[in-house]
Amino acid sequence: MSPDRSSPSLDAQAQMILRANDRGGYTVPSARLYPFQWNWDSPLTAIGWACVDLDRAMREFEMLISGQWADGMIPHIIFHAPSDGYYPGPGAWGTNHQPPTSGITQPPVAATCLRRIVDGATDREAALTRARPLVAALFAWHRWWHEIRDPEGSGLVACLHPWETGRDNSLDWDAALAGVTPRVDVAGLRKDILHADPAERPTHDYYNRVMTLVEEGKSVAWDGPGFMRRSSFRVCDLGIQCLLVRADEDLTTLAIELGMTEEAASLERWRVRSIAAMARLWDPASRSYHSIDLRTGLLAKAISVGTFLPLYAGAVDRAQAGALAELMRGTMLRTRYVAPTTQPWNDGYDPKRYWRGPVWPFMNRILADGFLRYGFADIAQRLHDDTRDLILRGGFREYFHPETGEGLGGGDFSWTAATWLVWAGQDIAA
Ligand code: DGY
Numbered sequence: 001m002s003p004d005r006s007s008p009s010l011d012a013q014a015q016m017i018l019r020a021n022d023r024g025g026y027t028v029p030s031a032r033l034y035p036f037q038w039n040w041d042s043p044l045t046a047i048g049w050a051c052v053d054l055d056r057a058m059r060e061f062e063m064l065i066s067g068q069w070a071d072g073m074i075p076h077i078i079f080h081a082p083s084d085g086y087y088p089g090p091g092a093w094g095t096n097h098q099p100p101t102s103g104i105t106q107p108p109v110a111a112t113c114l115r116r117i118v119d120g121a122t123d124r125e126a127a128l129t130r131a132r133p134l135v136a137a138l139f140a141w142h143r144w145w146h147e148i149r150d151p152e153g154s155g156l157v158a159c160l161h162p163w164e165t166g167r168d169n170s171l172d173w174d175a176a177l178a179g180v181t182p183r184v185d186v187a188g189l190r191k192d193i194l195h196a197d198p199a200e201r202p203t204h205d206y207y208n209r210v211m212t213l214v215e216e217g218k219s220v221a222w223d224g225p226g227f228m229r230r231s232s233f234r235v236c237d238l239g240i241q242c243l244l245v246r247a248d249e250d251l252t253t254l255a256i257e258l259g260m261t262e263e264a265a266s267l268e269r270w271r272v273r274s275i276a277a278m279a280r281l282w283d284p285a286s287r288s289y290h291s292i293d294l295r296t297g298l299l300a301k302a303i304s305v306g307t308f309l310p311l312y313a314g315a316v317d318r319a320q321a322g323a324l325a326e327l328m329r330g331t332m333l334r335t336r337y338v339a340p341t342t343q344p345w346n347d348g349y350d351p352k353r354y355w356r357g358p359v360w361p362f363m364n365r366i367l368a369d370g371f372l373r374y375g376f377a378d379i380a381q382r383l384h385d386d387t388r389d390l391i392l393r394g395g396f397r398e399y400f401h402p403e404t405g406e407g408l409g410g411g412d413f414s415w416t417a418a419t420w421l422v423w424a425g426q427d428i429a430a
Helices: 007-018 041-052 054-065 110-120 124-147 171-178 205-221 222-228 238-257 261-281 305-312 316-332 359-371 377-392 414-424
Strands: none
Touching: 007 041, 007 238, 007 261, 007 414, 041 110, 054 124, 054 377, 110 124, 110 238, 124 261, 171 205, 205 222, 205 414, 222 359, 238 261, 238 305, 238 414, 305 316, 305 359, 316 359, 359 377, 359 414
């Protein structure tokens, strides 16, 4: 779908995409490329649904938690209905869960999106009441993050697979993935490259490494502590760390309103501990935060979109916020469309390949929120205006080329449509 340039019509097109991708209570990210329910896509799409149908928005969360595991994890994919258009499907994960799911998780953005929807509801009281079981389920998931993925209580949570970070093939994982010996060859099984240009997708070598990690998860029957011990990839992703800190804050607010005081107290304790632990992720030389390889203790070197997420988490002091703003202003001067997922001067930057360079609309909204939180309205405005231009030029694509503005990856993308409805299609960045 190639949008015309009038905003009302774009609003209608964004709504049409949500409806076309609706599979009855959950929204697929993009019909052919991602034909199931994805964990972090879902809440980020629900905020778009809330603009047109609050009930449908809440349903999205209810379907998401229907895939929750007994230990609290909410999986990264829930295979509610069969589709042979995607690899790795349920058979490749072998989780023996009902409904079928993958064996890993994804960034915890659900609580923040849920709070936004409740706060925006006309009948806020009714929305809050409906949110109660969701808050309980999300609390169990946050506990899973803070306990199963941080057994020593260090304050840094671990990711055991690059797909958990959502920034699948970011340069941030190159060093850690180099330590994974590929033990499978899945090149011939891939379906993603039938639906999107292979030059815009991860490489075969990457797939062989990440599917080796899936085999490791299967070898311990996806047991939470067992996988922590077994996985040859164990990083603290700055992105997850910050999204979780922010989500802890938002879930605390909802829990307090619902009278869930013990849950609220735990969430606040975890949040404070997580922020304190982030001191380990600050690199004075680059004056920025980085992800860390928990196996080697080494910080990832590249400057990625993750670098700016501590602002969204409210986890930095004024001086650090100023340093991050300076970094983004440098990118704004040197890049036509911000924010590239990797700064163009990093070795390995690839403007077309998924999380190694392209601009992602939903991520720009999150970054803008963080910059606004610290009063950098000019940066938030630039992120907003660039996102708007990109969608106007290229349509509701998955991601965009930071220099040419070309639309890339999947088409008619749900969270791009939602981002238009809640933010990019508005006049101002706030
Ligand atoms: C994919 O299949 O590319 C997904 O990003 C994994 O979640």
